[in-house]
Amino acid sequence: MNAIVFSPGDMVRARGREWIVLPSPSEELLNVRPLSGTDDDAQLIAPALETSPVSAASFAAPTSDRLDTQDGARLLADALRLSLRRGAGPFRSAAHLGVEPRAYQLVPLMMALKQSVARLLIADDVGIGKTIEAGMILREWLDRGIVDRFAVLCPPHLVDQWVSELGEKFDIDAVAVTAARARGLERGLPTSQSLFEAYPFTVVSLDYIKADSRRDDFARACPPFVIVDEAHACVGNERGKHQRYDLLERLAAEGERHLLLLTATPHSGDTVAYDRLLGLVHKDLQGGPDAGDSNARERYARRLAQHFVQRRRPDIQDGWDEQRAFAKHEAKEAPFTLTGDFAAFQDAVLDYCLSVTERAGSDQRHRRLAFWGTLALMRCVGSSPAAALSALRNRLGGMAEEEAIEPVVFDAEDGVLNDSDVEPATASEHGEEGAALRGLIDLAQTLCSRRDDDPKVRQLVAELRPLLKDGVKPVIFCRFIATAEALGETLRTIFPKHQIAVVTGTLAPDERRVRVDALEPHENRILVATDCLSEGINLQSLFDAVVHYDLSWNPTRHQQREGRVDRFGQRAKVVRSIMMYGDNSPIDGAVLNVILRKAEAIEKATGVSVPMPEDQESVTSALMQAVLLHRGGSARSQMAFDFGPGAELFERQWRDTAEGAKASRARYAQGALKPDEVLPEWRKMRALNGGPQEVSRFTERALKRVQAPLEASKGHSLLHTDFLPDIMRERLQQRGLKGTRRISFEDDPLPGITYVGRVHPIVAVLAETLAEGALDPAGADGKALGRAGVWRTRAVTQMTTLLVLRLRYKLVTSGRLNRLLLAEEATGLAFSGLGQDVALNAEGALSLLEAEASSNMDESARIRQIEAAHERLSAYRPAIEAFAHQRGEALSHDHLRLTEAAGGGATVKVTPVLPADIIGLYVLLPEVN
Template identity: 25%
Template sequence: MSLPQIGQLVQVRNMTFIVNDVAAASSDMSPACTKVTLECVDNDRLGHIMEVIWERENDQTLHIYSDETFPDVNEPFDHPDRVDALELAILWSSPSVLGGPKLMSPFMGAIQIEDYQLEPVSRALMLPRVNLLIADDVGLGKTIEAGLIVNELLARGRIKKILIVAPASLTIQWQSEMEEKFQLEFKIIDRDYLLNLRREYGLNANPFTSFPRLIISIDYFKREQVKNLFAQSDPGNNALKSWDLLILDEAHNAAPAGRQNYVKDSDRTNLLQAITPHFEHKLFLTATPHNGFTYSFTALLELLDPLRFNRGPEVDQKQLDLVMIRRLKENIMNKNFAVRSIGAITIENNDTDAKLFDLLNSYIKARLETSNTTQISFAMTMLKKRLLSSPLAFYRSIIWHNYAIGEIDESNVADEKLLLKITQAAIETFSDDNEKDEFEENAVKEVTRVMKRLNEKEKTLLSEITRISSDSYQKHDQKALKLLEYIKNKLFSGGGWNNERLIIFTEYKDSMEYLKTILDKIDDGGRILTLSGGTDNTKREEVKYEFQTDPEKSRVRILIATDAASEGLNLQHFCRYLIHYEIPWNPNKMEQRNGRIDRHGQKSPEVFINHFTYANNEDSLFLQVIIDKVRTMREDMGAISDIIEKNIEKVMLGKSRTLDFNDNRRDIIKRDIKRDIAAKYEYSGLIESFEESKKSMKINLANIKKVVDNALKISGVKGIEPVLDEGLKNMCGLIKEVPLSWHSVKKHLKDKNGNLLKLIFEPNKYLEREDTAIMHLAHPLIKFSISEFRKQLFSFNSQMSRLTYKIVKGLDKVSIKASARYLVVGALGHLLHEEVISVYGNPGETGGFKHNKSLEAELENKEFSYTEISTELAGKIRILIEKNKKNINAEIGAKISDRHEKIERTLAKKAEKDAETVEKLINERINEIKKRLDDFINKTGDEYRQLTLFTEEEAQQFRENMKWLDYRLAELKTRLVKEPEEITRHYQIKDEKSFFLSITVYIPAKLAGEARG
């Protein structure tokens, strides 16, 4: 059985594929077998990747198509536009690991690219392994930056298998944004996906091998069964990692939690430690990369790039500068981001509200005097936070508290470890509000049960608090009345709803319910939506769609959402008003909320952020001071949020009345992240690179239309039809018909109502018009067009001769351009490089064609025409080509030989440089670990004595850290041998191939005219 070669067209299982990789299968297979990686070119499964063991396939269904060689001179001439389109299609779909200045990704998405968003993808191309921490400000477009990197690496053939790990509430958003903005299909792994997969393919089906691009929520991934499925998906091939790219969203959630004496690995940290070794490249995304604990920050960096970082007390600043990208909105020059206006809505407490606050403060003070522990403080904190939120939230919490008070048994001995675990679990970040409420309720009950019994004074206070709360939780408090007044002022005009929109954020689902009941009274149908953590994905997407739809077409005006639902939501299109119904004690939550409308893509020049302040309430006024302070400290948000939250808790419980920022964590961040974040960034160089890429890749309006129009006509249907739209001029067109085999493209050419979209062919022309669709290189229409031309390279059913001519004015002699595809295959059976090689020269009547480099610029810059030439001239041209065929082949061979030498030298230098870099990095990490272990062993025992002061949990984590250092040292020593060898092998050339592409004859206009005459 003959084996296929990379770049060939084959038929397998009655489908047509391009061969991407040919490699030896697992060594335990006998006899020796070949694993062939295939990419489908059939239109109904275009781009689908399949791996097969070639020798195990049915001989009757296998066929290797012959490659086209020199064009048959007796075939009819193609129109030059068609041959040009063929060459463009190959140019736009040729991967290469060589790198270089050209960027493909900006032309592969329906996005409005800002210059600063090009920095991450440009930085990625400088790294041998793409390990980046993208830590841009909320709303700057980290998803777009990640998508650009994904498309760039895909275009260069550096990645295929991608896994996105994100919070559960963001999985659908990632899927839709990758589809809508970059035309990349991702599957979401969840319980339903696993059940459906096994129902269709059997109980042994593994979701991690079901599709090359997958998304999974980090908390679903933590489950033991799911982790085991991931481990089973690794084929154990030591030559290559089983996955190409990991994208970790909200990466700070995976960092170990900070403590005074140590950092504690979380379940998420442990998950990342288990999976990251399987990935060649990694992107970590977060707006708050550093929580003020260096050990925690370096642990996150070690997960990102274990060759550049070890977890420990110091950050390697030089390495950090290579992998971290961190910009705030105010640091980026020449960008018209919306101005953020923050305002307080002042409330005068009525007597009832004021009395309730005073009673609760008295009760908290009394309780802490009798049971002043961290856990008791937690229970009192919950009461205070809920009172500051809404009457209903407080009423339900006081009911929990009363129930737990009745369960107090002073004979019970408090299990401090258990209580700590329960209370810590209750303050975790939850994606489900029901789960959040359940954990909080359980924590309050368990903590209350081990309190001392209430004395008479406390009983009286609690009884009065409960009475007032029971009487008022269904009534409008002063804050609710002020909210209604605000809505009337901003969302109503002339007695009716206007087109403004408002988001109201609250920390509690109970408060959301309270607000919905109040606002229902002004709702005349479909004006108010709610969104909470735990809302099913379908409903969540419906709410987002309605709120992001033009107010002229959707009745929705107000969205009430909880914090658990807010993470990652993009709601900026038609909303500029946001209200915090209560001030979060953790400022990071407030910043996350603000980022829902204060982000890239906000159309309004100003966004209005409001919160409530009680004029006669000391606690409320204190929170106002917090807001003012936070405005000046945004660059340290990861650390100050935790500092401020602890300060607020002390103040609210009466333990302090001042705000203390004398925490060294801000200084630690400034030390660890030394890059001058206040510097103003300019990106003129990136724009120049972008324009150079556009020019070198020949990406322009005429060429994109040329490829699509000719692909449609080859397939037997009409091409692009003009659109009469003054606003769009000549940049767009309509496609009313596509080939039957292109049926999956149809949905991308119509709007939701089935109307034809006006297709914009001008590259990077982003329009806010719902009746248009942007054509880019990753759009299905262009992908299908490129695929149609790639099929023309093989003998079966070809609609092209790949032979054409152009009539050129001012040309003295007949000239020929001959082009070929050149492929370089690596030692591991993967495609390293593909390009179009062209030679230009003047043919002799008896041969003698020689490549003339200066002729290339002359011919490519001349205008041409195409009209039918006489039969006599056509015959002479055919004879001329045939006579020079041998020389043309020789010249192409010579140019390929020259390119081979240059590519081989380039790859060898790249391999040597990358191997040296990796070897140096590994040795640095080994020396770091040895020094830390030696320091620990050689010192006078202070560390051992210090260990006796730790809690058992801290001591256990310390022992695990030491064990981890031993493991890391052994692993790095192994990698010191393997990694340089693998890099060298990766860039070694195994084979090269060339396929003849096309012949273009340039005919002097004078000669063509004489022949016609």
């Protein structure tokens, strides 16, 4: 006797209960989900091994033994809609998103859907939401069954950030693969198995993977979907390639591999490096926009439009009418004047530095060390007496290598963040410096004991007082560890009512995150940090202002600092940034005039931020010359430097950078999807899955039903999880939610208030628990929702039978990849009088539940009405089936509309699984006047 074959969407009975069949890994196994459960409850069953045979089952229609009110009917309909995670619409990932995406963030997803193999370079500005854009594509590919493994490659300081973002925003549990964690992951694995095969979802440190043996292992076992964050860190420049780039070339060579490259760093006219990135995305982009004949250039332009997306913040705000997506940025400068002993100390150090450079002689190495060493020392002096003291002691202690001084002077990154916040050792080989250094050390120690008198500290306090009074929560960025730690101690004394944390490179990346997160419960908070936090940990949920206590010598670093706070998801209406500098400081003056002002002018002229030119000799010469001019140095001193063409060369490089930026905007211009192509799809997605209004309505009603109502507060609501029924409270605790939380259903709430959207844990737990209880009352916690009801309303003129339906569909994809998927949808149908034709469908039918009941009826009358309606259900079946087929055709068309395009995307056929499940049965009677 042949075994019964079940397919996705079928209902079966096994082990004494009903299940829904999901796509299974093999013909011998059934992947099933409990009728009243979620995908997390799915199990694999081997029918041949079951003691009782697996049999077909049907869904029982509502009966009159479990009546409920109109409020119960509303709750059941919304709970069903919000608990479904296998959406039937073309954006299958929408039901899993823990973030409310903006319309412009759908552009990369829609571009990827038009490709048979997704390959994109996403180069949006800092803070626009590249992680969300890439995550939505990944989630969509997982939910469509296109891939079942992926890896994110990123700099080490971004690993934990990615793991967190994937879990919170996309419901994906990935493991971090770093040098420190890899051994533990490999423990217990067979020697022949790679950890990338054992763990399907990984976030991998680029530093870990770049070693030859690890690159080979990863390339061999690489998943079919790869995201590369900070992709510019893998390219190298005109002087050569990186080991990382070699790896990416190997990964890109596999034509079926989906590849997303993310970067926000401008290429500043370095077309060679940028073309390498684009060449990884598609071979037609390898030669650059100007290569070949007119046909090749036209082909390049077409490919670029298909595989490249780059938006600046003004593009989003103006072109997409997204003024609310980002806070208003108010920038301010806060100059201060060094006086008294603090000014004298600066002058003494500067005189010392000039004497050192004069003694450097003609030897190129000695001159370079002297220039760089004195600039590094002056940076420390300009930062704080504490940083100066540490640097002077380090200088007295011994020589420093060029490699150690260089990143301190130039804020060098090599494409990734460099934790060079330690004060450098900058000693020269001249032994006669010892006495002078000890004298400067004594002066620095004296000033360290007088921090409250420091004009720089006083200016900072003057700037902070009005901001803190208004509830602003600032991040203060310092250049050096000693400065940050000393400033933290000082601010704790001055602002004792504020919780103040200091985060520097002395902490491991995970410890930095813990220290930042510990500030969340404190309404009054201040964070003091070095540039170890200018990338890697998003701060927009806890802070709304940035203070540049120390100037960065790399203009890109200022953008990175502000980008931690001024980014998508910032809930404050205004983000402030304050740039501090000494107006009588030679070193601050030099940096302002030589670097920062020029970078600002270029950005205003071109609309893009550009990094500093890479010629460090010319940068050094230009800075030293500016210091001398500010200082009023003698002719003898200036001649001793023999600057030659360095400063003039640097000026030319800045001009070339500006021209390169202008040219690149035209060179890489492309016509990505326009708002009118995307906005309709975005609105459809919100309507199908429930937007903020539906979520708010359901959550408030559900909490009231379970006797844990929201408490209204100014501008938000208070959620008291301790009052919830046991099952709900335990589920929330497992997801990190307990106690009282301040929440809002608006997708841009004020700082400190949690946005509650469709897949927020409280909504998910309420919806799943109430829906499960209605379908399986025996397992409900408390009184379960009924599935039938009768009431009178002025919204109908004759008896109306309303059905709340759950439609299941098979999605069959055809093309390169043939797959069978299961989708679900909650909807409704309404029938007037005793007729068998549909009077209202979908939203029109469900809207009747929102029309207020005018009166109730006695129980016996309600039972009679429901029993009569139950008898009519068989007559409604043809109309239900016809509606299900119509929806399948409409959904097939929606999928086709998004996937047809260049490269030949797969087609999708959506077919209903019948019979449909009748979840709710309600009779609405006209009010008798």
